[in-house]
Amino acid sequence: xxxxxxxxxxxxxxQSYNDLKKFIKIKIEDGEMFLSxxxxxxxxxxxxxxxQDLENLFIGKY
Numbered sequence: 001x002x003x004x005x006x007x008x009x010x011x012x013x014x015q016s017y018n019d020l021k022k023f024i025k026i027k028i029e030d031g032e033m034f035l036s037x038x039x040x041x042x043x044x045x046x047x048x049x050x051x052q053d054l055e056n057l058f059i060g061k062y
């Protein structure tokens with residue numbers, strides 16, 4: 001399981017919500033199955049429905 005906080009701490013090149021989604025998509029392709037949405041991504045482009053948007057990545061609705 002990966003968490004948003006772990007991603008943001010370890011991946012300093014992520015500078016936007018879209019960057020975060022791209023990174024998560026790569027992790028999914030590598031076999032990751034779970035994401036802990038432990039905090040709201042702190043980016044200006046983070047949508048209000050970010051939780052559902054990120055969950056949709058895992059069920060293939062991206």
